[in-house]
Amino acid sequence: MGQNNSLYEYLAVSLRKPLESWFLKGEKLQEIRLRIGQPLMIRYDGEEFFLTEQGHGYRVWELEEEKRKKVFYITEEQMQETLSYLSDYSLYAYEEEIKQGFFTVGGGCRIGVCGKAVVENGEVKTIYPVSSLNIRFAHEIKGCSDRILPFLFKGERFLSTLIVSPPLCGKTTILRDCIRNLSNGGSYEREKKPHYFHGKTVGVVDERGEISDFFCGMAQHDLGIQTDVLSQCPKVEGMMMLIRTMAPEIIAVDEIGSEEEMNTMIYGMNCGCSLLATAHSASMEELLKKKAFQKVKEEKMFERYVILSRRNGVGTIEKVYDGDGQEIWESKERK
Template sequence: MEKKDEILKVLSLNLRKIMDESNIDFSYLQEIRLRVNKPLIVIYKNKEYFISKQQGFGSTREEAYIVSQNELRETMEYISNYSLYAFEDEIRQGFITIQGGHRVGVAGKAITDGDRVKNLKHISFVNIRLSHQVKGCATPILPYIIEDGKVCHTLIISPPGGGKTTLLRDAIRQLSNGNSKIPGLAIGVVDERSEIGACYMGVPQNDLGMRTDILDCCPKAVGMMMLIRSMSPEVIAVDEIGVKEDMQALEYVINCGCKMLATVHGNSVDDILAKPLIGRLVKEKIFERFVVLNAKKSIGFIESVCDSRGTVLFRGANSLERRTECC
C-alpha cells in the first residue's frame, strides 16, 4: 500500500476527500494537524500550509477548512478500527502507530492516577506524523564509527527534529545487514516510543535489517537489560537517552561487552558535557564516537564526527540525501 493510501484511509470521509483533491505529493508530507474547530494544517517540506475545501493546498488562513468535532471523532474511529480500548496502552503514551509506521499523536483530557496517566478521553487534537525512512543516509558516518572491524560506542547528538532518529534507524539497518567492512551484526533495539522500527501489530514497518530484534513500547532501561539477558545482541540501539535509569542500564550494557548506539538531544559535545548525568559518561570516555547534527544548516546535516579525545574525523554532509550504501 502506498503512503498516500495508508494516510487517507484513516481520515474522516470529508477530510479524505479534501486531502485527496489537494494535489499534495505525499512523499514530502510530514504532518497533518487536526484540532477541533481549528484550521486544517499540514507540514510539507518543513513548512506549514493551510488546506481549504475550494483552494486546496497552500490556502490562506481565512480560506482554511475548519475541522469539526465529528470529523475528528470519525478519524479516531478509523485510526483505532472502532476500538480505542484496544489501543489504551499506546494512548497512555500519547500516540498510536498505524499501518505503514505512521505515528498518530493524540491529546485531550488526561485521566490520571497520582502522577501516572491512565488514559485520555475527549481527544480533540491529533497530529498524524508520516513515517520517513531514508535508506543510505548513514553511509557517510559508517566508516568513522567502525574501528578495527568493530562498532564503536556511538552517541548521536542533535536538537529535536534534527534527523537523529532517521540517522540511527539507517545505521541500525546497514550494520544489521552487514557491508564490505563489517559482517552483519545481531542488534537489539529498545523502541520506547515506536519511532525507530514503527511496529504495527508487532511487525516493524521500517526496515531495520535482517539481524535486528526489537522491544517495542518498552522503557529503555528495562529493555536494555531484557535484551542482554535474552537475545545476546552484539549492539544495542536506543533513542533519546537522558534519565538516571538510562545511564545505569547503558553502563551495564557496555560492561557486558555489548556495543552501544544512542541518541541524545543537544547542539554539541560541550552541550552534553554540561548535563550532569550523561556528561559524566562523556568525561569518563565511555563513548568512543560522537556524531553531531546541525539542523540550522539543514535537517540531517552532519556537522562532525569526532572521537573521545575530540579529534574531528569527518566534517560536513547532508545525511538525509539519498545515498548509495557502502555495501
C-alpha cells in the same frame, strides 16, 4: 501515494481532499496536525503550512487576517472520525500508550495526543476528550546512513555512537538505516580505499514502535538480517532483557535521556556490547549541559557523536566528534 497511502485512508473523509496533493508529493510530508477549532496544518520539508479546502498551503507567516477566512478549520466531528479510523474503532485498546501522550499505527507513524487528562491517584489513566492530534510520519530511506559509516568503525570494531539532533531532523530515520547496515554488513570508503565489515547481531528496544513498526511478529521496516526487536517495551527493562537473553553485539535505542537509561547502557557496555542511540539536542555543547549526559562523557560511553540538522534538508550531517568531545569532521556544504 507511497508508504503513507494507508494513513491517508485513516483520515476523516472530509480531510482527504485538502491533503491529497500533499500525500502525492511523497517523502517530504513530515506531520499533519489537527486541533479542534483551529486550521488544518502540515509540516512539509521542514516548513509549516495551513491548508485551504482545495489543498492550497499558506506558510504560517503568510496567514494574515484575510487568508484566515480561506483555510480549513477542524471540527469536533472530524477529530472523532479520524480517531475512530486510526484506532479501528477501538480507542480503548491503545489506552496504555495514550496515557503516555501518543499511540503508534501501521507504518511506524506516531500519533501525538492532547486533550483532557483523566487522572486517578496521581497517575494519568487516559486522555479524553481528545482536542489535538499530531500525526508524525516514519520515513524509511535506505542508504541515508552510508555517509557517516566511515567515522563509526576502527577496523572491524563498531564504535559506540550517539546521533544528536533537534526534533524533526531525521535522527530516527538515520538510526534505522544504521541498524540495517550494521546487521547486514557491507563496506564503506575511507581515504579512497574500500573497507569491509561483517554483519553484527543488533538488539533493538523500540519503546514507541517507531523504529521497527512491529506487526504480527515482524518489523515492517528493514532492520537487517541479524536484528532482534523488543517493541513497545520500556528502554531500561528492554535493554536488560536483551543483554540477558539475546547476546547482542550492539544495543540500539531511540531518544535516550534519563539517568536510569544511561546506567543501563553503561551496564551493557561493561557486558561487552557496543551502543547505538539518539538524543535530543541542537549541538554538542547543549547536550553536555544536561545532567544525565555529563555522566556519558565521564564514562566515555560513546566514541562517536554525530550532529544532525535540517540546514540543507532533513538529515543534514553537521559535525562528528570523538569520545573526548573533539571535532573530527565538519560539513563544508553551505545552503
